[in-house]
Amino acid sequence: MNFPEAGLYHVYNRGNNSQTVFYCDEDYWHFIGLCNRYLTTRSQVLAWCLLPDHFHFLLEINPAGLERIVWGGNEMPAITNGFQLLQSNYAKKINSRQKRTGSLFQQKTNAKYLETLDDALKAFWYIHQNPVEARLAIKMSDWQYSSYSDYCSMRNNSFCDLELGKAIFGLSEEDFVREDLADRREEKLGRIF
Numbered sequence: 001m002n003f004p005e006a007g008l009y010h011v012y013n014r015g016n017n018s019q020t021v022f023y024c025d026e027d028y029w030h031f032i033g034l035c036n037r038y039l040t041t042r043s044q045v046l047a048w049c050l051l052p053d054h055f056h057f058l059l060e061i062n063p064a065g066l067e068r069i070v071w072g073g074n075e076m077p078a079i080t081n082g083f084q085l086l087q088s089n090y091a092k093k094i095n096s097r098q099k100r101t102g103s104l105f106q107q108k109t110n111a112k113y114l115e116t117l118d119d120a121l122k123a124f125w126y127i128h129q130n131p132v133e134a135r136l137a138i139k140m141s142d143w144q145y146s147s148y149s150d151y152c153s154m155r156n157n158s159f160c161d162l163e164l165g166k167a168i169f170g171l172s173e174e175d176f177v178r179e180d181l182a183d184r185r186e187e188k189l190g191r192i193f
Helices: 025-038 078-098 117-133 162-169 173-179 185-189
Strands: 007-014 044-051 054-061 068-071 074-077 110-113
Touching: 007 117, 025 044, 025 078, 044 117, 044 162, 054 117, 054 162, 068 078, 074 078, 117 162
Parallel strands: none
Antiparallel strands: 007 054, 007 110, 044 054, 068 074
């Protein structure tokens, strides 16, 4: 993954060959626990969403996340190492339980630098709208495997930096409740990817 500078990034990946990566409720929560372990020490997580075959994160990468480290003989930013550890540790558990071998995720995790606050806000809503677009939920708050419920104060167990997210985007809890019913697909999301 390429992180040329500190800032806001949309990071995403999917299952190898678009295969399922989260098979049951326990898998989602195990992955979330690993995110807390491997991502929050290297970045501020502003939004996240896990779907059956892929994931999305909106991260603020700080200088500590860009520090160069050596892992497996390769030099990389600390945040890249965090994603490698996250995906490899998760894959080990799933491969063992599913009696499968090989890559669970596509080899290349994507990191899109969000140059403007408008791009970051579009990514924020895009990430949270994903389950609705995939017809997995009617409203954003219906999908329990995203940070949206935390922003609506319906749950309080996220590894997401809610206060920073609200401050960056100038949003309040009331905004999230109101937006839960809004259709953001066309006019506000756009194509930034």
